[in-house]
Amino acid sequence: MAVTWSCKLCMQRNSMDSDQCITCGRRADWKPRSEGEMEVYRRKDVAVQRAVRPAREDADVPRSDAIQSALSILLQILMTMMCPVRFLRMDEQLRVQHLTTITVVNGPGLVWINPFKSYHITKAVTLGVLDYVRVRDTMDGSERAVRGPRLFFLGPYEKLEGAGQGVSLTSMQYVLIQDKQTGERKVQRGPLIWIPGPREEGKVMNGVRLNSTEYVSVEDSLTGARRVEKGPCIWFPGPYEEWEQGSGVWLSSTEFVTVQNTLSGDKRVDKGPCVWFPGPYDQWTKGASASLTCTQQLHQSVIRLPRRLAVSLRTLAAISVSKRQLALRYITVVNKLTGASSMVKGPCIWFPGPYDSASAVKEAIVLQDDEYVKLKDISTGTRWVHRGKGLLFLEPTWRIENSMSSSGVQKSWGLRGREFFRLQVAPHLRVTKS
Incomplete structure (x- = not known):
């Protein structure tokens, strides 16, 4: 086999005996200094080659180039034709069904499509600020909620289950949310835009506005705990709380409330003046204190009045009559816890204790020097006579006997120098004046 060498410009093989290329005339050790120089030399050489070659070869070269193109x-x-090309816009998606899987390609872009596989192009979902969609994955059954603003493309195995708009909540509103899958509840307060989850349902409600004299009694239906929230405020309930709104109780300086704690059973009395709010377990009753006046103080004020004004004797007589009509007020108090009874005399403003039960306000009996009353203690059966002058306060078990007047006060008999009483005891008590 003959040994040859190749030209580095035209790649012509030459024998080892020849020191120049038989085609381009380059020496065997020639090397191009750059690619550009090589292209220039090639173009010149091709022109020289075309000029040197016979006419038949020049006709064959363009024919082969045309065939190749x-x-x-x-x-x-x-x-x-076999693999069509598709141009995807920004909001388009290509979904291709393979033998066992599905693939998706999101736009924008240029894609090659296999004509032997089924495919279709779908539009993306444009979501605004308040828009949302619910999506379910058919492969694993999971669900999710997608909120805007965005351009949303479905996954290869996802399907739209529904669409809607979120709710815009103000600072005075809240939404009570319940998860259908777990049954759990929660509360979200405004201001916000609420987007429901895949299995959530919500109810929008307004917060409770409370002024300085209002309150809400709150009970947690899950734990049973109770509490009271007072104003002024905007109150928002919890997820399991039930509530009832009420107003505080105005108490003057002579009013009070008797309060019983239903949890512990304790009782107490809260006095005015104030705006009273009940506790979470309080039951209460409003009442007014008893105002007890004093006869002595009234007597003194009445006696001083004529002296300062220097009124007539007729006025003095009228005042002396009015003095008899005045009486000292008192009440009888029974403690329901201990059973002990007591008497409260004026002058005072009396407030009951938590276990006190008071009788109606009574008036003391005023006795002059020549007046008396007959009394009987119904608890012991003892009888006696109480003589004036003074004030008589009747105990709870005392009763007035044998009285011809409504007040029970009787006048004594005045005896002159030669007069006397004859007393006959049997068979009936009888008194004869002689």
Whole structure:
């Protein structure tokens, strides 16, 4: 086999005996200094070669180039027909069904499609600020909620279950949310835009506005705990709380409330003046204190009045009559816890204790020097006579006997120098004046 060498410009093989290329005339040790220089030399050499070659070879070269270009164009056409090209816009998605899987391609872009596989192009979902969609994955059954603003593309195995708009809540509103899957509740307060979850349902409600004299009694239906929230405020309930709104109780300086704690059973009395709020376990009753006046103080004020004004004797007589009509007020108090009874005399403003039960306000009996009353103690059966002058306060078990007047006060008999009483005991008590 003959040994040859190749020209580095035209790649012509030459024998080892020849020191120049038989085609381009380059020496065997020639090397191009750059790619550009090589292209220039090639173009010149091709022109020289075309000039040196016979006419038959010059006709064959362009024919072969035309055939190659035609074949390449035909191949591109066949490839385009077999694998069509699609241009995807920004809001388009290509979904291709393979033998066992699905693939997706999101736009924008240029994609090649296999014509032997089924495919279709879908539009993306444009979500605004308040918009949302519920999506379910058919592969694992999971669900999720997607909120805007965004351009949303479905996954390969996802389907739309529904769409809607979120709720805009102000600072005075809240939403009570319940999860259908777990049954759990929660509360979200405004201001916000609430987007429900895949299995959530919500109810929008307004907060409770409380002024300085209002309150809400709150009970947690899950734990049973109770509490009281007072104003002024905007009150928001918890997820399991039930509530009832009420107003505080105005108490003057002579009013009170008797309060019983239903949890512990304790009782107490809260006095005015104030705005009273009940506790979470309080039951209460409003009442007014008893105002007890004093006869002595009234007597003194009445006696001083004529002296300062220097009124007539007729006025003095009228005042002396009015003095008899005045009486000292008192009440009888029974403690329901211990059973002990007591008497409260004026002058005072009396407030009951938590276990006190008071009788109606009574008036003491005023006795002059010549007046008396007959009394009987119904608890012991003892009888006696109480003589004036003074004030008589009747105990709870005392009763007045044998009285011809409504007040029970009787006048004594005045005896002159030669008069006397004859007393007959049997068979009936009888007194005869002689």
